[in-house]
Amino acid sequence: MVKDLTSSNIDRKNILNNNIVIQEVYQQVGFLGIKFEGKYRFTKTQISNFFEVDNRTIDRILENNKEEIQQNGYELYSGNKLKLFKDEIFSLINQETHVHDKNVVNIIKLKEEFEALNKTPQLGVFTYKAFLNIGMLLSNSENAQKLRSLILDIVIDVLNKRLGGKTKYINQREEDFLPSAIREYNYRQEFTNALDFYITTNKFKYSQLTDKIYKSIFKGNSKEYRQILNLSTKESVRNTMYSEVLDLIAAYENGFANFLKQRHDSLERKLSLSESLLLFSEFEKSMQAFIEPLREKARSIMASRDLAFRDALHEKLKEYIDEVSSEDFEKFLGERSMDLEKRLEDNKEVFKRLKER
């Protein structure tokens, strides 16, 4: 999918939230900043020089996108904070004799750029993220265009390296997946048992009521879900679902199993499939207010993550697409996620045995 970073807020956020990508870009671009309060910082002058645009142009981008850029670390320094920042710069400049050859050029540049800084009462300061953010918004600067295409290359590269092209089971690469899957598996049993006990024999009852749950949660049945994620009929739909979604499915299954039992007991007979389908609508309605916040969350998680990680668009959940948080990128692409994948391999045997029980 071709991304237009200058116009898509979510695409920009999804890249800037991906710290693995940011680090890789920093390695490759090597734009030297001043380390201050744990982060590399850049002044507006440095940034306008990098992109070869007027300072005013940076200003205007700031005007139009202030909130976004501030979120990514832009700050206006003044007073004591500015003083500390200046001290940091000048001590860096004074150290120049101790610095490796490579950096000397940069230090001289620093010196030129900050000579004027002595007396300024306020200074706009960018983090590396905020700098990239500017680059994504500058449509005409040649350097910004180069930077954007480099960023997109790195995004693709990182995804390929971390996932080896396999995004199908990326949902399993987090701590919470396995416990959720096991819990859900148990509730699934409750659910199928209830369907056995309280609904008259019908070979469609499992799939139809399961689809009811899917439709209620993410507006599509399992067939549609399969298509969106490109799953074959053999592959288990649930193995591709995020833990939050599994938890919610478990809640539905457990809740409906209970609902069904109550209706069965008050009627003192088994229900037909069509009665059960009606009962599900009743169940859905009565749980509506209770389940709504969790459902909103599940929809957003599913739509946003699947777009970012799997390049899969849930058309019916379009309005729920949001940025993927940096925590999520770490969760699913970070070092830990790689370990988890290995650990999951080990656990598969355990999981299998559990299923066979």
Added chain:
DNA sequence: GGGCGCGGCGCAGTATGATT
């Protein structure tokens, strides 16, 4: 094809606010 709006751009002037 001429006119139009729009976004990007730079200049110049004003406002600001910390420092001396």
Added chain:
DNA sequence: AATCATACTGCGCCGCGCCC
């Protein structure tokens, strides 16, 4: 109170695409 570099703002230029 004076200073100074930056933030902020108004203005006009330019190039592009769209519409009549």
